[in-house]
Amino acid sequence: MGALIWLASYPKSGNTWMRSFLHNLFRNEHKPVSINEIDDFCLSGSVVHWYRGYISTPLQEITEEETARYRMQVQRDFTTVFPDSVFVKTHNYLGDHQGVPLHNMDVTAGAIYIVRNPLDVVLSMMPHFGISLEEAIESLANEAAGTMRTATHVPEHYGSWSTNVRTWTRQPSPGLFVVRYEDMLDKPRKTFKQVTKFLGLNPSQERIERAIKFSSFKTLKTQEEKTGFKERPGISKSFFREGKRDQWRAKLTPDQVRRIIADHHEQMARFGYIPEDYKDAVPAEKAVSNVDG
Template sequence: MGALIWLASYPKSGNTWMRSFLHNLFRNTAAPVSINDLDDFCLGESAAAWYAPRAPRPLAELELEEIARLRPIVHRDFTRAFPDSVFVKTHNYLGEFFGVPLHNMDVTAGGIYVLRNPLDVAISISHHFGETIDEAIAHLANEGAGTPVTDTHVPEVHRSWSTHVASWTAVPNPQLLVLRYEDLLLKPRKHFKKVAQFLGLKPSPERLERAIRNSSFKALKAQEQKAGFKERSDKAAAFFREGRAEQWRDVLTPDQVRRIIADHHVQMARFGYIPADYKDAVPAPDESRAAS
């Protein structure tokens, strides 16, 4: 029985990459661990299989409030999944749903939060959910954003990108490690080493390098091309598409960039995401539409 360590992010921001890195680090195998075995290592917070045994009726027949009340119970069940710390993937914002916490802190040891430039997230969201870029931009600003009940998942509560980021990062917490996707790309050894140290691990340089290499975008994409990936959306051609930073410069129009900055400039400024050539896109305080 172990306490939970949340691996949190807004969708399409690096959660799968982080899970793969940790899986490879712990397994320490010569070849990359299968991306389709990630849930053998890290539980999915919204996986319906954990909620169904606790539900009084089929999940599809429950009201959203009834599902919300199941969450703290299911999270306690998670602690019995492994004898040591239990890693749990979550895309939920750090808040409440129908007055019930979306993350049971009574059984939580800590968390790792990965965030990514929303200018690039918008592109990935458009591919993942089968939306146009303009629809994805609206998606990122939608305070009601989330996912519905399905045969395999209970609802996730995302809210807007800004609200999601602020909910997890506004109050510094020594039990939470906050990482930028772009820093993991630019200096993987430095920042993945931070992850290992945060978890109290001291892997050898060779072991750390192997985990980084086996979870690289190139390795993950190669696996998907060869064997598929069960987490790929049926609306997307591939889950691992490009993975690079600043692809927005090749895809978004200036107007689209300005709309995203107008919606999210408060949190973007906190994390250095406002491009130097778009500083003038930040609205005056009385014009701000971003979540703070």
């Protein structure tokens, strides 16, 4: 039995990339691990079949109340899947929903949280969720944002981008490692080495670089083109879009940039996401959200 390590992020922030890196690192094979085997390594906290032993009604009819009632026990069940640490993907904010925690801290050993510039996140949200840019900007600031129940998944509760980031990162802890998507791009060797150190691992540099190569955007996109990716939403043409940073400069209007900064300036400032040429977009009186999740 192993304790849980959450791989957490707001959607479209690099969670799948991190999962792929770790999967390739642990498997240590001489070819990339299939992206469609990623759930063999990292569980998804929202998959509905985990509730099968607790609910007699058809799983596609599970209610929000039933999900909340059994969530803590379901997550305790995760610890029995592997004898060592169990990695679990989540896009939920860190807090309670309907009076029940979204993450069972009693069986948690730690978490890796990936944060990405919201100016780029909105561009990735559009094709992934099949929404317009304006809808993506609105969703980014929506405290009730999340997913609906489906036949295969229970709802996820993202909160706004700011709430998601704040609730996971506001209290530094030895059990929490926060990594920026942009550092994964710009400084992959240093950044992923820090990830392995946080996990108490000491792999060779060669092994780390092979895992970086096998989980690169180019490799993941090529795999998706050849075999498909079962996590791709049906509404989206592809899961892996471009994997770049700062695309917002060519694709967002100044008004859209200012709106996102106005909505999220507090957390954006913490992670260095407010551009120098938009410093004046930060409200003179910094409003503090009263939503803690």
